[in-house]
Amino acid sequence: MSERKAGARTAAPPDTKTILLGVACGLGAALCWALGFVATRHGLRVGFTPVDLLMHRFLWSGIAFLPLVVRAGLRDLCGIGWGRGMALMLLGGPVMSLISYAGFMFVPLGHGSVIQPSCATLGGLFLAVVLLKEAISLSRIAGAVIIVVGLAVIGSESIGHMGTSAVMGDLIFVMTGLMFAGFATLVRYWRVSAFSVATVISVLSLALFPLYAASGGLARDAAIGLNENALQAVAQGILAGPVAMYLFARSIQHLGVARAAVLPATVPALTLLLGWLLIGEPPTTLQVAGLVTVLAGFYLAQRQG
Numbered sequence: 242m243s244e245r246k247a248g249a250r251t252a253a254p255p256d257t258k259t260i261l262l263g264v265a266c267g268l269g270a271a272l273c274w275a276l277g278f279v280a281t282r283h284g285l286r287v288g289f290t291p292v293d294l295l296m297h298r299f300l301w302s303g304i305a306f307l308p309l310v311v312r313a314g315l316r317d318l319c320g321i322g323w324g325r326g327m328a329l330m331l332l333g334g335p336v337m338s339l340i341s342y343a344g345f346m347f348v349p350l351g352h353g354s355v356i357q358p359s360c361a362t363l364g365g366l367f368l369a370v371v372l373l374k375e376a377i378s379l380s381r382i383a384g385a386v387i388i389v390v391g392l393a394v395i396g397s398e399s400i401g402h403m404g405t406s407a408v409m410g411d412l413i414f415v416m417t418g419l420m421f422a423g424f425a426t427l428v429r430y431w432r433v434s435a436f437s438v439a440t441v442i443s444v445l446s447l448a449l450f451p452l453y454a455a456s457g458g459l460a461r462d463a464a465i466g467l468n469e470n471a472l473q474a475v476a477q478g479i480l481a482g483p484v485a486m487y488l489f490a491r492s493i494q495h496l497g498v499a500r501a502a503v504l505p506a507t508v509p510a511l512t513l514l515l516g517w518l519l520i521g522e523p524p525t526t527l528q529v530a531g532l533v534t535v536l537a538g539f540y541l542a543q544r545q546g
Contacts, residue, residue, distance in 0.1 A: 263495025267504030270488035275354070275511035277481025281342055282350045283520045284473050288465050291342035294477060295335055296453050296462075297470070299446035301478030306440040307447070319437050325427070326441050333424030334442040335449060341417040347410025348399065350520075351528035354512035355395055356411055358505065359388050359535050360418025361425070362542055368426040384541030391534030398527040439486045506539035 284294050313319040318326040330336075344353050366385050369375040399407035428435055453459075462470050492504060509532055516522045524532070 259495050263492045264504070266488045266495065267492035268507065270485045270492060271505055271507045271511055273480040273485035273488065274505070274508050275515050276476050277485075278350065278354045278508075278512045279515045279519055280473060280476030280481070282345050282516065282522065284469070284477075285342070285345055286520070287469055288461075289469075289473065290461065291339050291346070292453065292456075293458060293461060294342045294473060295339050296450065296458060297473040298338055298477040298482060299335055299443050300450060301474055302439075302443040302482040303445075303447040305483060306443045309440055310444045313437070319441055321431075321433050321437060321441055325431055325433070326438075326445065329424055329427060329433075329438050330442050330445055332420045332427070333438070335446045337417050337420045337424070340413060340420075344410050344413035344417065347406045347413070348403070349525075349528070350516040350522050351513050351524045351532070352395055352399070352407075352411055353414045354516075355509040355528070355532055355535055356392060356414035357418040357421070358508055359392055359538075360415045361421040362418075362506075362539065363388055364419040364422025365425055366542060368422055372426055372430060380541045381543075384538045384543070387538030387541060388535050389538075391531045391536075391538055394527055394534055395531035398525065398531075436486060436490050439483070443482065503539075503543045506536065506543065509535065 281294055285291075310319055317323075321329070341353070341357060344357075363385055366377060366381060370377055396408075396411055399411050428438055489505070513524045513528065513532060517524065
């Protein structure tokens with residue numbers, strides 16, 4: 242009996258260490274995604290177009306992942322299949338990213354960084370019921386309702402104080418959030434590896450680079466300067482792309498899907514904080530109120546009971 246107790250005591254520390262490592266990886270992924278949002282807002286301010294940011298987002302990761310995809314096999318697109326791969330690329334790849342970048346031309350950082358993840362959660366819950374036939378608990382339904390209330394608070398700022406263009410910007414992020422929900426649901430429905438999907442999308446996106454170069458994009462980048470381009474390459478092409486995906490995958494390995502899924506809910510709060518500290522864009526009272534409401538909804542929406 243005493244030997245058994247001693248064994249249980251020695252087994253506890255590694256389990257705790259594993260949980261802490263999983264949480265650290267999940268928060269690290271959330272931080273990388275938040276930095277991507279902030280870098281997008283900054284990049285548009287200094288003169289990049291959404292297409293320029295898209296190039297930085299997928300070019301560098303596409304080059305890095307190209308050997309992996311070629312080794313895994315292009316005939317069946319790493320086991321995903323070309324039809325499924327193109328559908329996932331449309332919903333979660335350069336098309337969604339380009340639309341999302343454009344949204345920040347119309348609204349402040351606090352809108353896009355809250356509305357897009359919130360609508361991704363709402364869309365994911367809806368598709369889980371309709372497509373995956375999952376049972377949704379009362380707490381998750383309550384969470385969805387609270388998220389809608391939080392979105393209404395943020396949307397009221399656009400309607401009451403910013404005008405028609407801001408409302409359009411908010412609707413852009415509603416659309417991209419729902420697109421990502423469709424992307425994530427199909428990844429689960431088809432049971433394909435999220436990491437494989439990310440590598441495939443990055444590599445397929447390389448096909449767009451000749452069009453970008455021919456349109457004069459490289460000249461625009463050169464005019465903005467090396468430092469700003471390096472910043473976007475790191476923030477978009479490395480941190481918000483492969484690094485965030487790797488850290489989140491590790492978080493799932495250590496914590497499981499259900500527990501790891503809670504951590505991306507910290508992205509809106511981290512984005513608002515980093516936007517304030519790094520680019521001097523403080524959130525308004527309505528944005529903070531909407532964020533707090535949405536976070537409460539995220540907490541309930543991720544609960545299983």
